[in-house]
Amino acid sequence: MIEILALQGIQKFTTLLDALPLPGQFLPTSNAPDLACTLAKPVATAWDSVSQGIPCMCHSSWVSNSWQVNWFAWQGIGLLAIMIGAFLIAVVYMLSEILGGMNLLAWHRMEVTPPPSGNAGMKAWAKNEMFQVFTTAIIFLSIVGLVNFACAVNTTSIFFSGYKYTALDTNNNIVQVPPYQNMFDEAIRYLDSLSFYSGFAFLYSFFSNLGISFVQGFIWTSRPGGLGVMAQPLAGLSPLMSSSGMVMSTTMIAFLTAAVQVQVLRFVQATMLSVFLPIGLLCRCIEPLRGFGGMLIGLALVMFILYPALLVMNEAVVAPSLASYQWSANFYFEKTIPAEPDPNDPTKEIPTTMYGVGGFANKFAASDPNDPNSGASFFSSPTAYSASALPKTMFDKLVSPFSYLYSAIIRLVAVIFVGVFALTALNFVILTAAVRELTKLLGEEADITNLTRMI
Numbered sequence: 341m342i343e344i345l346a347l348q349g350i351q352k353f354t355t356l357l358d359a360l361p362l363p364g365q366f367l368p369t370s371n372a373p374d375l376a377c378t379l380a381k382p383v384a385t386a387w388d389s390v391s392q393g394i395p396c397m398c399h400s401s402w403v404s405n406s407w408q409v410n411w412f413a414w415q416g417i418g419l420l421a422i423m424i425g426a427f428l429i430a431v432v433y434m435l436s437e438i439l440g441g442m443n444l445l446a447w448h449r450m451e452v453t454p455p456p457s458g459n460a461g462m463k464a465w466a467k468n469e470m471f472q473v474f475t476t477a478i479i480f481l482s483i484v485g486l487v488n489f490a491c492a493v494n495t496t497s498i499f500f501s502g503y504k505y506t507a508l509d510t511n512n513n514i515v516q517v518p519p520y521q522n523m524f525d526e527a528i529r530y531l532d533s534l535s536f537y538s539g540f541a542f543l544y545s546f547f548s549n550l551g552i553s554f555v556q557g558f559i560w561t562s563r564p565g566g567l568g569v570m571a572q573p574l575a576g577l578s579p580l581m582s583s584s585g586m587v588m589s590t591t592m593i594a595f596l597t598a599a600v601q602v603q604v605l606r607f608v609q610a611t612m613l614s615v616f617l618p619i620g621l622l623c624r625c626i627e628p629l630r631g632f633g634g635m636l637i638g639l640a641l642v643m644f645i646l647y648p649a650l651l652v653m654n655e656a657v658v659a660p661s662l663a664s665y666q667w668s669a670n671f672y673f674e675k676t677i678p679a680e681p682d683p684n685d686p687t688k689e690i691p692t693t694m695y696g697v698g699g700f701a702n703k704f705a706a707s708d709p710n711d712p713n714s715g716a717s718f719f720s721s722p723t724a725y726s727a728s729a730l731p732k733t734m735f736d737k738l739v740s741p742f743s744y745l746y747s748a749i750i751r752l753v754a755v756i757f758v759g760v761f762a763l764t765a766l767n768f769v770i771l772t773a774a775v776r777e778l779t780k781l782l783g784e785e786a787d788i789t790n791l792t793r794m795i
Contacts, residue, residue, distance in 0.1 A: 414613035415484060421618040422477050425625025429469045436462035469627060476624045476633075479782070483617070483641060490645055495523050495652050524609065527651035531602045533662065534759050538595035541752050542588055548749065549584040552577050587753055594760040601651075601764070608647060612640040624783060634783015642774045650767045658759040 556577045562568040617640040623633025 414617065417614060417618040418480050418483075418621050421622035422473060422480060422625065425476070425622055426470070426473045428626065429466050429473060432462060432469075433466035436466065465627075469625070472627075472630065473625045476621055479624075479637065480617075480621055483637075486641075486645060487613070490524070490649075491522050493523060495526050523648045523652045526655065527605060527648040528602065530651055530655040530658075531598050531605065534658075534756065535595055535598035535602065537662070537752060538591050538598055538756050538760065541749050541756060542591035542595060545584050545587045545591060545749050549581055549588070552581055552584065556581065587749060590753060591756065594756050597760050597764065605648070605651075608643045612644040616640040631783040634781075635779040638778035638782045639775055642771060642778055646774055647767070647771060650770060654759060654763040654767065657763065658755060661755040661758075 556574045557572075559570060559572050561570045563570070616636050620633045620636030620640060623629035624637065625633070
């Protein structure tokens with residue numbers, strides 16, 4: 341009776357697991373020029389992507405139609421900023437000429453000897469500032485060319501041969517899509533992939549914890565007449581529950597970190613060229629603000645060019661493991677077990693269509709008690725229903741689905757830790773050094789050390 345109740349409970353519980361999304365469902369599926377990098381249509385439940393609404397930035401070595409408005413806006417605003425700086429300097433030069441003419445007229449009337457030199461200092465300052473405006477214009481044109489070059493760089497060459505994403509198209513068909521050819525769109529997809537897998541691992545670790553706590557609490561008693569023994573044979577699973585709690589904390593922090601980076605990249609794409617760069621160009625044309633303007637130019641250049649490039653290189657490190665895990669996740673979580681309904685025993689009834697770990701759990705729980713080789717033990721392969729020599733007890737059949745699920749989660753968390761924590765820390769060090777040195781070259785050195793301490 342206890343076994344029947346336990347099997348019914350685990351079958352009801354696994355219906356919750358079937359509603360969880362599969363890995364790779366929310367990854368972009370098209371490189372079409374006019375598509376706005378939308379993510380694939382989700383199946384089952386809605387785990388919305390944190391990067392939805394971000395337009396593609398580059399296509400065919402040029403900007404996509406969805407981003408041309410911002411593109412031409414920042415170019416025009418940058419050129420306008422330089423023209424404003426040149427206009428202000430020209431006004432100063434004209435004022436010096438006017439003041440010099442007035443002084444010369446006074447000299448003629450007063451017959452002062454020697455004649456005044458006028459405003460030679462103002463003229464010299466204006467000429468020097470015009471040279472700085474010319475230098476700023478060259479910097480601006482170099483940035484335009486650098487951004488064009490960044491759009492033309494094919495990032496697929498840094499990935500291992502044959503690497504593709506697993507995603508769903510608009511018709512819910514599983515497709516394999518290669519990486520984007522430019523670093524901007526690929527950086528968004530990489531961060532979105534990390535955030536999805538982090539949330540994916542959190543959800544499955546949470547349900548794994550629930551399943552283990554469910555079977556851990558079973559108590560077998562034999563007390564006829566009030567005397568006897570009581571046993572809790574699965575109490576040894578408590579360390580596994582503790583570790584699953586640590587996994588949930590780690591994956592949630594990883595999800596937040598990846599999601600925050602997506603928003604940072606959105607901020608970079610929306611403001612660095614259209615806001616920070618024009619302000620920096622204008623300030624660099626004016627002597628009192630030249631250092632501050634150079635700092636803004638360096639910051640915009642590093643964040644817009646170097647930051648996405650670092651993310652793509654991070655993906656090249658993490659991509660092989662993610663691709664391997666996609667195969668493993670499909671092996672563990674997709675519908676791979678054919679339906680085997682048993683009309684003679686309701687406790688063994690298996691749905692016609694089984695998805696995810698719920699299908700495995702039903703297979704484990706509904707194995708034939710008359711066949712000692714049916715089901716799977718704690719240490720056997722999910723597909724080795726008759727290969728294990730270990731006894732197939734109810735304990736094994738209850739623990740197996742969640743033990744295999746948890747082992748897959750641990751492998752995924754290891755990849756997530758490298759991508760979200762280790763490589764992100766390295767990126768932060770590189771970006772900090774680049775901003776400090778480039779701002780020193782273009783203008784005023786940014787006090788990155790104290791800023792990072794404050795943050």
